[in-house]
């Protein structure tokens with residue numbers, strides 16, 4: 051079967067039909083500055099055998115290739131013209147700049163309106179840890195809670211601290227286990243169900259079993275159970291919650307006494323006493339004491355500690371000592387919930403998240419204002435909400451003033467990190483100081499290069515003397531790597547051999563959620579099209595007698611939680627997951643982490659291997675890499691890129707709506723704009739945020755809204771209601787009537803009567819409550835007010851495009867650095883007689899520390915081809931066969947690289963013969979070839 055057959059004429063190609071395996075492009079001239087010669091890319095044998103002693107693998111049942119249905123003939127897509135005017139010119143907007151005026155503050159949206167994106171995140175890990183032996187906590191009483199600062203002496207010790215986790219805790223009900231199954235456990239109680247986790251096997255954490263305290267708490271568990279962290283079955287937090295009532299007062303008193311002592315003198319002795327009183331730990335870990343002292347001295351601090359090193363404690367202790375509230379900014383709701391659950395019970399915590407209902411959010415805010423919350427977790431998007439900020443712009447005498455702002459995952463602040471989030475740009479020190487009146491900021495991360503650190507510290511105005519940084523990778527992680535031309539089989543071999551065979555809990559990380567693009571790479575994978583890679587691999591492992599479960603972000607949240615729980619309870623041995631797995635995961639006994647796919651950066655790699663060996667025991671981390679995955683990832687690094695003319699058109703639209711009033715709320719419907727400018731939503735948000743927070747403030751972003759309203763009248767006739775209600779009158783004026791329903795844009799109607807869109811929404815809710823109307827809202831949109839119209843659109847366009855291009859190049863460089871490190875380890879090992887895991891660990895550790903140190907001499911391979919004899923001819927054929935569609939060079943390069951974009955989605959364009967055909971040729975080279983061919987094409991058509 052000719053899978054690649056098209057019906058659009060594009061099969062008339064300069065290149066012969068695709069081979070089952072991609073042909074290597076003509077090699078570019080050798081790159082000069084590599085201090086070692088890579089043999090990894092040419093040698094196809096697995097290196098596993100020299101690293102680990104292998105057992106004989108069982109045969110795979112998976113080699114069967116199922117027939118693939120013939121693809122439907124390609125329909126010429128009904129695409130919006132992504133480029134109204136052809137790419138090579140930059141237009142100024144037709145509107146003239148308007149005088150600046152300051153708009154009224156209209157933003158009164160209900161809390162919880164924001165959406166939090168799911169991002170590829172988790173926490174990271176760094177170097178030489180001092181994992182001191184954990185001692186049994188001698189806790190004698192359940193902590194109590196207190197006065198207006200959360201720990202004062204006026205209130206009773208027995209008050210229960212719920213740590214406001216509501217119905218949004220992402221945990222499904224679980225059936226009660228039989229008592230007899232209890233082993234090393236903590237019982238959780240979510241959604242009204244109690245559960246126990248049983249840890250089977252011999253490899254349980256030695257601390258837990260040795261701990262006298264643990265044995266005592268086992269006996270007590272029947273009487274009292276509270277919530278606990280999903281994977282903290284050996285953690286102290288849960289143990290604290292198991293205290294008997296009789297023990298409460300002394301415990302509470304000792305905490306209060308320890309706090310008073312620290313308040314009067316911030317000495318090491320007093321802090322260790324407080325550590326012991328709250329957590330039961332005898333010693334601070336590396337970096338903790340230094341950080342806590344610095345924060346208590348009021349100094350903003352940059353803290354870089356590895357994953358699992360105990361960063362949370364560095365803000366929790368100051369939170370109980372300082373008088374006001376500690377605001378913790380976290381990028382993901384899942385992380386916030388996890389951190390909230392892990393707060394010791396004497397620290398009253400709360401969270402504000404987009405998944406909460408308005409009542410829940412209002413209740414949390416009420417508690418904040420009362421001063422009964424000590425630690426509040428919020429998303430960075432919350433800082434868009436003026437109502438939220440106003441709560442904290444109070445004098446320091448009120449109970450709800452902010453003593454400390456903690457920026458967790460602080461690398462998200464920097465565009466040079468592996469995980470930049472535009473909303474984190476909002477957390478600049480000047481804004482935090484102006485809006486929250488806060489002096490002390492703690493930035494925490496586990497992975498940041500020197501460049502990233504510099505940019506975080508400059509944004510948050512943290513002095514270079516206040517940097518606390520420890521090593522990147524823990525010593526208990528054994529790192530190995532191998533080049534593999536058959537990763538599935540090699541992985542099976544690995545897992546059936548020692549020491550992976552003995553590992554109790556294993557995480558296998560995959561990169562791609564769907565096997566879709568595999569069809570472009572090898573016919574062998576054709577039958578996996580549109581299946582999750584994690585599903586395919588977990589099934590393959592199960593078929594080969596290794597019990598494994600798949601986990602990816604496309605699954606229902608309930609199913610994901612269930613898998614995480616079972617894994618934490620040691621009921622699943624292997625989880626095959628995408629990066630979505632592991633965020634906030636605190637399972638201590640993960641014995642092995644296998645990378646089935648190359649990570650996108652060393653940051654991601656370090657973060658993912660950091661899930662292993664959190665109990666301080668040896669954990670084995672193996673990385674498989676291959677050229678095909680590298681090429682695929684290299685293409686993906688270009689998926690956020692945009693061109694100058696697209697940025698210019700975007701700016702024209704953003705400022706087009708500015709007529710006369712700067713108090714007007716403008717909106718940009720995300721999906722429509724994304725297709726129109728062929729820009730991902732995240733990229734548009736990055737640009738808008740830059741327009742607000744860059745050197746010149748051009749606009750003021752407001753919380754996102756669903757802007758299109760479809761409304762029906764019920765009780766009173768529309769005209770009669772309009773006589774009494776100005777909002778209804780405006781709706782009638784500004785609506786289109788479609789099938790008897792009134793359809794209008796919320797900001798347009800709000801602007802016409804001079805109210806905020808949020809106020810109009812509230813008004814609609816009231817009318818609905820009275821039975822007058824029903825309505826539906828749709829079309830999520832970015833909302834903003836224009837502060838200043840740029841005077842020179844061309845310069846601004848150029849500036850923004852260059853900035854985005856630098857970010858794109860940085861991502862590519864990070865991937866190349868990851869790939870080069872893997873090649874380096876394999877090559878160096880190959881040259882070494884009797885190379886073993888210990889040596890590979892050393893090679894990889896060296897590369898990792900060079901990378902994070904920002905060593906400019908780091909050799910980075912770029913193995914992309916620079917040209918192909920068929921490229922220009924293929925582009926020409928492609929253009930001829932799609933002559934009715936407008937393209938940009940970037941759009942063509944994306945198609946040739948097999949990357950979908952909002953205006954050229956893969957669902958349509960992957961059916962073309964050329965989809966992904968040139969992934970081995972550098973993206974920019976393909977773009978240049980496309981540009982030249984487009985010029986020819988346009989020239990020919992010109993009259």
Ligand SMILES: Nc1ncnc2c1ncn2[C@@H]1O[C@H](COP(=O)(O)OP(=O)(O)OP(=O)(O)O)[C@@H](O)[C@H]1O
Pocket residue numbers: 173174184285286331332333334335338355356357358359360361362363496634636
């Ligand atoms: N001084 C200490 N002694 C013993 N255990 C500690 C100490 N400090 C923290 N821990 C424990 O270490 C574990 C990891 O801590 P924490 O979650 O704060 O790490 P982290 O650095 O935030 O890691 P991640 O980046 O994965 O979130 C927790 O179970 C915590 O209770």
